[in-house]
Amino acid sequence: MTTHAGAVHAHEAPKGFIRKYIFSLDHKVIGKQYICLALFSAFVGMFLSVLMRLRLADPTIKLPFFPEGILPEQYLALVTMHGTIMVFMVLTTAPQSGFGNYFLPIQIGAADMAFPVLNMLSFWTTFLSMVVLMAAFFVTGGAPLGGWTAYTPLSALGEITGPGQGLGMTLWVIAIAIFCGASLMGAINFIATTLDLRARGLSLMRMPLTVWSWFITAGISLLAFGVLLAAGILLLLDRTAATSFFIPGNLVLTDKVIPHKGGSPILWQHLFWFFGHPEVYIAILPGMGVTSHVLSTFSRKPVFGYRAMVFALSSIAFLGFIVWGHHMFVSGMSPYVGLAFSVLTMTIGVPSAIKTFNWLGTLWGGEIRFTTPMLFALGFVSLFVSGGLSGLFLAQTSIDQYLHDTYFVVAHFHLIMGVAAIFGMFTATYFWFPKMFGRMMSESLGKLHFWLSFVGVYAIFMPMHFIGLAGHPRRYADGSGAAFLASMDPVHMFMSVAAFITIAAQFIFLFNLVWSIWKGKKADINPWQATTLEWSIPSPPPHDNFAGHEPTVYRGPYEFSVPGVADDFILQTTPPDKVVKC
Amino acid sequence: MVLKKGNSGSTATAAILALLIVILTLWTVYIFVTKPIWSWFPPAINEIGHEIDRQFMRTLVITGVIFVLAQLGLAWVVFRYRSRGQRATYSHGNNVMEVFWTLATLIMFVGLGIYAQRTWAAVRLQPAPPDAMRIEIIGQQFKWSFRLPGPDGKFGKYKFEAHPEQEFTRDPWVVDADDPDGKDDLVLGPGSVFAVVVNQPVELLIRSKDVTHSFFVRELRLKQDAVPGMTIPLQFTATVPGEYQVVCAELCGLGHHLMGTFMKVLSQADYDAWLKDMTAE
Numbered sequence: 001m002t003t004h005a006g007a008v009h010a011h012e013a014p015k016g017f018i019r020k021y022i023f024s025l026d027h028k029v030i031g032k033q034y035i036c037l038a039l040f041s042a043f044v045g046m047f048l049s050v051l052m053r054l055r056l057a058d059p060t061i062k063l064p065f066f067p068e069g070i071l072p073e074q075y076l077a078l079v080t081m082h083g084t085i086m087v088f089m090v091l092t093t094a095p096q097s098g099f100g101n102y103f104l105p106i107q108i109g110a111a112d113m114a115f116p117v118l119n120m121l122s123f124w125t126t127f128l129s130m131v132v133l134m135a136a137f138f139v140t141g142g143a144p145l146g147g148w149t150a151y152t153p154l155s156a157l158g159e160i161t162g163p164g165q166g167l168g169m170t171l172w173v174i175a176i177a178i179f180c181g182a183s184l185m186g187a188i189n190f191i192a193t194t195l196d197l198r199a200r201g202l203s204l205m206r207m208p209l210t211v212w213s214w215f216i217t218a219g220i221s222l223l224a225f226g227v228l229l230a231a232g233i234l235l236l237l238d239r240t241a242a243t244s245f246f247i248p249g250n251l252v253l254t255d256k257v258i259p260h261k262g263g264s265p266i267l268w269q270h271l272f273w274f275f276g277h278p279e280v281y282i283a284i285l286p287g288m289g290v291t292s293h294v295l296s297t298f299s300r301k302p303v304f305g306y307r308a309m310v311f312a313l314s315s316i317a318f319l320g321f322i323v324w325g326h327h328m329f330v331s332g333m334s335p336y337v338g339l340a341f342s343v344l345t346m347t348i349g350v351p352s353a354i355k356t357f358n359w360l361g362t363l364w365g366g367e368i369r370f371t372t373p374m375l376f377a378l379g380f381v382s383l384f385v386s387g388g389l390s391g392l393f394l395a396q397t398s399i400d401q402y403l404h405d406t407y408f409v410v411a412h413f414h415l416i417m418g419v420a421a422i423f424g425m426f427t428a429t430y431f432w433f434p435k436m437f438g439r440m441m442s443e444s445l446g447k448l449h450f451w452l453s454f455v456g457v458y459a460i461f462m463p464m465h466f467i468g469l470a471g472h473p474r475r476y477a478d479g480s481g482a483a484f485l486a487s488m489d490p491v492h493m494f495m496s497v498a499a500f501i502t503i504a505a506q507f508i509f510l511f512n513l514v515w516s517i518w519k520g521k522k523a524d525i526n527p528w529q530a531t532t533l534e535w536s537i538p539s540p541p542p543h544d545n546f547a548g549h550e551p552t553v554y555r556g557p558y559e560f561s562v563p564g565v566a567d568d569f570i571l572q573t574t575p576p577d578k579v580v581k582c
Numbered sequence: 583m584v585l586k587k588g589n590s591g592s593t594a595t596a597a598i599l600a601l602l603i604v605i606l607t608l609w610t611v612y613i614f615v616t617k618p619i620w621s622w623f624p625p626a627i628n629e630i631g632h633e634i635d636r637q638f639m640r641t642l643v644i645t646g647v648i649f650v651l652a653q654l655g656l657a658w659v660v661f662r663y664r665s666r667g668q669r670a671t672y673s674h675g676n677n678v679m680e681v682f683w684t685l686a687t688l689i690m691f692v693g694l695g696i697y698a699q700r701t702w703a704a705v706r707l708q709p710a711p712p713d714a715m716r717i718e719i720i721g722q723q724f725k726w727s728f729r730l731p732g733p734d735g736k737f738g739k740y741k742f743e744a745h746p747e748q749e750f751t752r753d754p755w756v757v758d759a760d761d762p763d764g765k766d767d768l769v770l771g772p773g774s775v776f777a778v779v780v781n782q783p784v785e786l787l788i789r790s791k792d793v794t795h796s797f798f799v800r801e802l803r804l805k806q807d808a809v810p811g812m813t814i815p816l817q818f819t820a821t822v823p824g825e826y827q828v829v830c831a832e833l834c835g836l837g838h839h840l841m842g843t844f845m846k847v848l849s850q851a852d853y854d855a856w857l858k859d860m861t862a863e
Binding site: 071072073076145146147151152153154157161162163248249250251252253255257263264265266299300301302303304305306307308330331332335336338339342343345346347349350353354356357358360361363364365366367368369370375378381382385386389390392393395396397398399401402404405406447451454455458462463466469470471473475476477478479480481482483484560561562563568 | 592595596598599602603606609610613622623624633634637638641642644645648649652653655656659660663664665666667668669670671672673674675676679680683684687688691692694695696698699700701702703705706707722723742750751752753754755791792793794796798800803804805806807809810811812814827829830831832833834835836837838839840841842
């Protein structure tokens with residue numbers, strides 16, 4: 001059991017604007033900064049996807065700034081930047097660094113993170129990474145066109161491989177390397193905080209599943225981002241210092257012999273996916289945590305199989321590190337290795353299924369209250385099932401030979417890692433907004449946002465599976481290169497329209513968010529009648545969270561509808577003798 | 583704001599959500615059933631392709647059943663346990679059920695995964711039969727080119743293979759003039775189509791001159807990256823004559839979507855005529 005280190009780390013409330021809002025050491029402010037960065041990035045990423053979907057709906061479309069239409073290389077730059085911004089700046093930052101920063105210390109009863117200065121540094125490093133990444137749009141040649149996976153040697157040879165592959169690509173690599181540094185700092189902080197700053201009585205098995213998911217995600221980040229950082233540095237050296245880590249000999253481009261030799265393009269793929277696959281879990285695990293948390297709260301039931309949930313999270317994290325090769329079945333990697341990766345990948349479906357069954361078990365026999373966060377959590381479960389099952393096709397070597405690099409893959413990862421994870425963020429936003437801002441978000445606007453988004457994402461991504469099954473390769477600017485692609489134009493049109501409607505619906509969310517900060521109904525301490533520590537302190541919490549004293553935790557995180565107790569919830573901090581019996 | 587028990591509107595919301603989940607599930611099933619995969623998949627033209635289709639169907643049935651049960655289960659639970667003022671059951675779970683569904687999914691998923699390996703092994707782990715036609719296929723931005731070994735059945739070395747010690751300033755991808763194996767090699771330059779003989783085993787040797795490409799023919803159900811610095815074999819036996827689209831499936835630059843060609847599957851007589859044309863050119 002930990003000592004009460006929480007109070008030791010408390011620091012004075014800052015006075016000036018800059019120390020309070022810009023270079024703040026307060027984990028709550030830093031959490032909000034991360035969320036703002038992610039929100040801005042999400043709208044940038046969405047805007048890029050609007051342009052992509054416009055071109056896919058009509059390849060000749062003329063737009064402001066695109067007088068000749070969106071050129072194929074511009075389309076590929078959109079693909080690259082949409083993927084990069086969404087994966088790194090949205091899916092990695094908001095669920096973990098954003099909400100984790102704000103609520104992990106509070107949920108474990110700490111006054112702040114273990115290393116507040118490191119925390120501030122990791123945010124501003126992330127910010128710098130975003131600035132460098134965005135700069136790629138504005139340099140000569142524009143943004144890179146090699147996809148967010150930056151496969152070598154396309155990404156290693158410079159401008160000769162295409163516009164955007166010069167300075168734009170260099171900025172991309174630098175931005176990613178900076179981002180890796182920021183994520184490593186954040187990961188260390190999360191792990192130290194969880195292990196050292198838990199309140200009296202808060203044993204590991206009494207931690208909310210949100211804390212478990214942030215803690216485990218931090219562990220994944222610590223092991224994964226270091227590898228991507230190394231890979232990024234090697235790629236940068238290949239590009240700028242004439243090394244040949246990823247470039248083999250005797251390459252000829254536009255009749256020019258490339259003066260490199262001895263490198264391996266597949267090495268990049270191994271290093272990238274050693275990070276890249278765990279990254280999927282970095283994006284989705286916090287969503288799983290908040291979903292479990294919210295499902296339990298609004299079905300007024302303890303989480304079904306809490307221990308099984310913790311073991312499932314841990315085994316997903318572990319298995320996530322030994323399945324990266326399933327991205328590389330047709331890469332030229334040894335087919336024997338593919339065989340091993342395939343079977344290992346199928347096993348990762350097991351903990352995922354355990355989680356789904358436990359979510360259904362949590363709902364079973366509950367008293368379900370359909371608040372907006374609950375709707376998004378239920379939506380998460382539905383999307384997780386839909387997006388997860390298509391993984392069972394892709395994990396099989398033989399089927400993947402057909403489906404690899406088709407739209408089937410795009411549909412799969414958008415549902416599970418994109419949209420499901422984003423539903424996790426919406427769940428977190430609607431659920432914790434009252435705590436963060438002391439006001440409620442509008443339930444009617446929230447529900448409208450949910451209905452449109454839930455139907456919208458299915459309308460975009462379900463048909464996408466079918467053009468994948470028909471063999472439509474991904475990252476195609478248009479279907480003009482092959483006759484069979486033309487028959488899929490109506491599906492593209494349908495998906496584009498669905499995307500425009502769904503994206504428009506996100507402005508309802510934005511409006512609700514901003515409007516509610518100032519005009520929402522006042523929230524009291526515990527508007528959802530929830531049980532964990534954040535609901536025992538004022539909304540919004542004071543600077544040092546627990547006003548200088550360390551809370552004591554008496555029980556597990558999900559004590560709902562306990563027989564013989566008057567209320568249908570008991571806070572973790574309520575002493576046993578204060579629990580009102582009925 | 584305090585939530586009261588049996589809060590108003592929960593039945594309507596529960597009904598709408600449950601209904602939506604049911605509709606979206608049935609819509610998905612409807613598309614899969616009325617537009618069955620064989621109307622999305624072009625017909626396979628090799629035995630491996632048919633086996634991959636069968637494995638796809640097995641997976642589709644298993645995932646389809648799980649999909650429908652899970653989604654309809656979710657819809658039912660959502661509606662059945664909507665808040666109507668009842669008190670929730672107090673339960674922390676059930677270990678027997680945990681063990682049951684862990685083992686059930688483990689056996690089902692891993693079993694499926696192991697079963698799928700047979701096809702993989704047939705294509706990837708067996709060497710091509712000795713009588714297989716060997717065709718070299720080379721990707722470059724944004725065209726495919728080909729080389730046939732000629733009557734001797736042997737490919738000549740490229741200059742960079744014959745003289746690995748040399749640093750090349752001009753195209754090293756020229757067959758070395760001193761290599762007797764290369765004398766009868768037939769090179770079909772960038773933008774060519776290629777042909778194979780029906781019912782005859784083929785071994786493609788896939789290479790790239792610049793960046794990574796990927797050779798993909800839908801009807802073969804096969805895809806293989808063309809990786810610079812490597813020669814990667816891929817074998818198949820096409821059983822249906824015809825002309826099939828080859829596309830590039832790995833992002834290779836701004837012309838990626840245009841990097842197509844055709845694979846002709848010809849009878850021996852047609853192939854001989856085609857080869858004669860090609861040699862004459």
